[in-house]
Amino acid sequence: MDQLRPLQKLTPPIHPYWGEKVNTTSKILLSWVEIDLNNILHFEKFLLSLVTQSENGSTFYISQTDEKGVVTDWPIEDDSYLKLTDHAGVGHLSLYGSQGLIQTWHYTLAINSLVTQFKDQFHERHQLIEKKRNEVVSEVSITTCPNCQSPIPPEQSTCIVCDPETEIPPSTLTLFKLWRFAKPYKKDLILGFILTLLSTAATLVPPYISMPLMDEVLIPFQTTHVMNYELASLYLGGLLLAALFAWGLGWWKTYILALVSERIGMELRTKTFQHLIHLSLEYFGAKRTGDLMARIGNETDRICIFLSLHLLDFLTDMIMLFMTAAILISIDPLLALVTLLPLPFIAWMIHFVRDKLRYGFEKVDRNWSEVNNVLSDTIPGIRVVKAFAQEDRENQRFIAANQRNLEVNDRVNRIWSSFAPTVTLLTEVGLLVVWGFGIYQVANEHITVGVLTAFLAYISRFYGRMDSMSRIVSHTQKAAAGAKRVFDILDHESSVPDTKNPVALPKQIRGQIDLTNVGFRYGNRAVTKNVNLQIQPGEMIGLVGHSGSGKSTLVNLICRFYDVSEGSVKIDGIDVRNIDTKELRQLFGMVLQEPFLFFGTIAENIAYGKPEATRAEIVQAAKAANAHDFILRLPLGYDSLVGERGQSLSGGERQRISIARALLIDPKILILDEATSSVDTTTEKEIQKALDNLVKGRTTLAIAHRLSTLRKADRLIVLDKGEIIEVGNHDELMAAKGTYYQLYQAQARHAAEIAESI
Amino acid sequence: MKDLLMNFNLEKDVFGNIKLVLDDGQSYDQVRIIRAFPISDPENGFSIVNQDGHELVWFESIDQLSEDNQRIAHSSLEQIEFIPVISKITDLNTYALPSIWEIETDRGLTKLKLKTEQDIRRVSSEALLITDANGIQYLIKNRKTLDKFSKKVLDRFM
Numbered sequence: 001m002d003q004l005r006p007l008q009k010l011t012p013p014i015h016p017y018w019g020e021k022v023n024t025t026s027k028i029l030l031s032w033v034e035i036d037l038n039n040i041l042h043f044e045k046f047l048l049s050l051v052t053q054s055e056n057g058s059t060f061y062i063s064q065t066d067e068k069g070v071v072t073d074w075p076i077e078d079d080s081y082l083k084l085t086d087h088a089g090v091g092h093l094s095l096y097g098s099q100g101l102i103q104t105w106h107y108t109l110a111i112n113s114l115v116t117q118f119k120d121q122f123h124e125r126h127q128l129i130e131k132k133r134n135e136v137v138s139e140v141s142i143t144t145c146p147n148c149q150s151p152i153p154p155e156q157s158t159c160i161v162c163d164p165e166t167e168i169p170p171s172t173l174t175l176f177k178l179w180r181f182a183k184p185y186k187k188d189l190i191l192g193f194i195l196t197l198l199s200t201a202a203t204l205v206p207p208y209i210s211m212p213l214m215d216e217v218l219i220p221f222q223t224t225h226v227m228n229y230e231l232a233s234l235y236l237g238g239l240l241l242a243a244l245f246a247w248g249l250g251w252w253k254t255y256i257l258a259l260v261s262e263r264i265g266m267e268l269r270t271k272t273f274q275h276l277i278h279l280s281l282e283y284f285g286a287k288r289t290g291d292l293m294a295r296i297g298n299e300t301d302r303i304c305i306f307l308s309l310h311l312l313d314f315l316t317d318m319i320m321l322f323m324t325a326a327i328l329i330s331i332d333p334l335l336a337l338v339t340l341l342p343l344p345f346i347a348w349m350i351h352f353v354r355d356k357l358r359y360g361f362e363k364v365d366r367n368w369s370e371v372n373n374v375l376s377d378t379i380p381g382i383r384v385v386k387a388f389a390q391e392d393r394e395n396q397r398f399i400a401a402n403q404r405n406l407e408v409n410d411r412v413n414r415i416w417s418s419f420a421p422t423v424t425l426l427t428e429v430g431l432l433v434v435w436g437f438g439i440y441q442v443a444n445e446h447i448t449v450g451v452l453t454a455f456l457a458y459i460s461r462f463y464g465r466m467d468s469m470s471r472i473v474s475h476t477q478k479a480a481a482g483a484k485r486v487f488d489i490l491d492h493e494s495s496v497p498d499t500k501n502p503v504a505l506p507k508q509i510r511g512q513i514d515l516t517n518v519g520f521r522y523g524n525r526a527v528t529k530n531v532n533l534q535i536q537p538g539e540m541i542g543l544v545g546h547s548g549s550g551k552s553t554l555v556n557l558i559c560r561f562y563d564v565s566e567g568s569v570k571i572d573g574i575d576v577r578n579i580d581t582k583e584l585r586q587l588f589g590m591v592l593q594e595p596f597l598f599f600g601t602i603a604e605n606i607a608y609g610k611p612e613a614t615r616a617e618i619v620q621a622a623k624a625a626n627a628h629d630f631i632l633r634l635p636l637g638y639d640s641l642v643g644e645r646g647q648s649l650s651g652g653e654r655q656r657i658s659i660a661r662a663l664l665i666d667p668k669i670l671i672l673d674e675a676t677s678s679v680d681t682t683t684e685k686e687i688q689k690a691l692d693n694l695v696k697g698r699t700t701l702a703i704a705h706r707l708s709t710l711r712k713a714d715r716l717i718v719l720d721k722g723e724i725i726e727v728g729n730h731d732e733l734m735a736a737k738g739t740y741y742q743l744y745q746a747q748a749r750h751a752a753e754i755a756e757s758i
Numbered sequence: 759m760k761d762l763l764m765n766f767n768l769e770k771d772v773f774g775n776i777k778l779v780l781d782d783g784q785s786y787d788q789v790r791i792i793r794a795f796p797i798s799d800p801e802n803g804f805s806i807v808n809q810d811g812h813e814l815v816w817f818e819s820i821d822q823l824s825e826d827n828q829r830i831a832h833s834s835l836e837q838i839e840f841i842p843v844i845s846k847i848t849d850l851n852t853y854a855l856p857s858i859w860e861i862e863t864d865r866g867l868t869k870l871k872l873k874t875e876q877d878i879r880r881v882s883s884e885a886l887l888i889t890d891a892n893g894i895q896y897l898i899k900n901r902k903t904l905d906k907f908s909k910k911v912l913d914r915f916m
Contacts, residue, residue, distance in 0.1 A: 036868075042866045043867060088838060088839070088840055088841075089892060089894035090840040090894075100773045100774070104837075106837075108892055109893055363916075366875060366916070
């Protein structure tokens with residue numbers, strides 16, 4: 001391949017903007033990235049490309065093209081390397097050679113993942129050119145992210161630069177997705193619609209009857225002074241009947257539609273929750289608990305209210321509008337025209353004022369939360385406030401927040417207070433037009449008095465609804481925003497997808513774990529790289545390292561809370577990605593640093609992983625976990641309530657319950673994640689005893705800060721920055737005098753110092 | 759090169775790393791210089807930290823350093839300091855969140871993405887600090903002297 005492929009056919013596809021500026025003859029472009037800062041950190045775009053001159057791929061260089069088309073080249077030596085660093089939102093890409101730093105480029109972290117990709121491709125340049133040469137030049141379709149316009153690499157399905165979920169502003173169209181949940185209730189919805197039509201029609205009858213009542217009863221009476229009681233009672237009867245009909249139908253309609261919307265709401269909530277709890281831990285890590293709770297609780301309820309109240313009212317009003325228009329036109333087209341003409345204008349006016357108000361109210365909301373912030377700062381921190389005698393300062397802060405709140409409210413109230421009178425005024429003006437034109441028509445004997453009264457009755461009813469109709473816009477927007485947030489959860493695909501054809505696990509799992517070339521990226525940060533580890537059945541492995549060295553990540557990968565980015569994790573030779581998630585997790589027992597107890601009895605908590613466990617099994621597990629005695633000391637024994645609203649237990653007691661929980665399911669593989677680090681040394685000893693029971697005969701992975709707790713481990717794995725740096729048992733590692741030795745010495749010194757100071 | 763006022767010296771090697779040599783001969787590789795109060799008092803209070811972020815030396819002001827050290831300190835700070843000052847908001851895509859603003863800054867034109875309203879922080883009664891979705895911080899020195907449109911945009915989100 002001695003010819004340069006067209007720029008558009010590169011992966012990632014190059015932006016046409018650069019296409020004209022890059023000299024495409026006699027070079028082979030291997031990779032590129034567009035960086036966005038210049039050397040004095042001003043915003044300026046550059047194209048960095050990795051190119052090679054000759055086809056055998058022996059000379060590479062990095063070529064920089066600026067916006068004016070000026071090209072600068074840096075030749076690359078064999079031992080050149082790129083390094084990424086970042087600080088305060090700015091990333092630096094440095095090129096080093098054997099002589100030292102050659103060049104540094106800067107970019108905002110927005111494109112960090114693209115730069116990382118460029119760096120990786122740089123280091124794989126020899127393989128890359130090999131790949132390019134063998135690759136058939138094929139048309140690569142340019143896929144760009146709909147939000148940020150950055151190219152999406154072919155192996156990725158979503159944009160790596162931005163998180164589309166938080167990017168796309170909510171659209172009203174999202175509400176149509178709700179149809180999926182409304183479908184089962186099609187019949188009820190149709191019935192509801194027919195009832196709406198009928199009940200609306202029934203409410204339109206009375207003004208119609210008022211017309212002959214006026215023309216045939218009241219006006220003749222004024223001239224003849226003879227009251228036609230028969231006719232009058234007929235019409236009055238009609239009025240009563242219409243009212244009764246409207247009442248009955250309205251009741252039925254509201255009831256049916258409320259039933260349906262509640263069911264849709266429930267379905268939406270349960271489906272969302274069901275989907276949510278099956279999502280991977282990665283998803284939960286990136287989201288705030290309160291936010292998820294609000295989405296499932298409040299947002300679904302808001303959608304439900306929107307459907308059953310706002311949308312229904314709006315539809316009823318629309319139906320009424322059309323029916324009224326039809327009736328008015330059938331009575332007198334000209335007067336109907338004059339009556340209906342101001343409507344759109346008035347509707348627009350109301351909507352306009354409401355829109356103005358909305359931003360004002362949002363502002364009020366924000367300020368209100370500021371007032372709340374002061375409260376939630378001060379009240380829980382009251383001891384500090386008092387200890388430093390800062391009551392007055394906090395008081396001033398609260399006054400200031402309230403002052404701001406007052407200012408914003410004053411501004412809003414100026415418009416708000418004029419709102420209701422404005423609506424009334426507009427209504428009156430509209431009625432005035434009808435009155436004026438009507439009187440003129442009556443005077444010319446084009447219409448009767450009865451027709452005029454009917455018109456006035458119809459239309460005044462209508463103006464009253466105008467205000468609430470105008471609110472549909474903001475209600476719809478709010479519901480759409482809520483629906484989007486709910487569907488974001490529902491449409492999110494688990495990043496640890498369930499395999500389609502799970503491999504059946506053998507009955508007897510031995511518990512051998514193989515990690516081959518395991519790498520894991522969290523976002524664009526590599527957390528774990530190139531980990532190779534073989535854990536024998538029944539072996540106890542201790543994971544050691546500073547916090548952030550990737551110990552927990554490794555455990556999470558083995559349990560498949562996350563999926564590896566590179567390499568594979570195998571249990572008894574089967575890739576965890578091919579095992580049914582539920583079956584896989586049943587292999588593991590886990591004791592975590594912060595034991596979580598659910599609200600319920602102690603027995604229920606112990607049997608959490610095996611709800612069908614017998615009482616004898618529960619007691620046995622508790623005994624093995626050294627928990628039996630203290631449980632019996634509680635007034636209600638195994639039936640004592642624990643958890644959020646239950647009996648308070650000490651850290652060590654809770655830990656022993658969670659150990660019993662792990663023991664009960666008799667796991668093949670045991671994970672101890674800092675199981676003893678949150679308790680004091682005496683308690684630790686008790687827990688350690690319980691743990692020793694647990695560890696027996698199982699493959700165990702233990703993470704611990706206190707190295708003394710890992711003495712029993714068959715092998716210790718020392719991790720640093722996501723890589724394994726030392727392996728061996730305690731004595732070997734101490735003899736090697738490496739990182740482990742230093743860690744151990746530091747801890748021993750620390751312990752000695754404490755002992756001395758006592 | 760000996761610093762007259764301070765008991766340390768800075769050196770820059772070919773790899774672009776800064777080396778700190780103390781009076782007692784102790785030296786540290788790959789140190790960083792950072793401001794302690796980058797916004798409220800950027801000219802006073804500096805710390806030289808090692809790779810792990812532990813402080814090695816504290817000094818009050820760059821003026822106290824020798825000329826050579828000043829140069830190294832300035833070049834180091836330039837590399838890591840990035841708080842563009844917004845002079846104007848020219849356009850935005852939507853008033854709903856997230857909102858992407860087109861802005862003019864002292865470092866050129868760019869776009870910032872505002873994720874939530876809480877990312878606009880009052881630093882003083884006039885100054886605002888805006889953190890965009892990528893963690894870049896933008897400063898507005900005086901929101902009262904901005905043009906009408908910029909003020910309107912800010913007002914909508916504050």
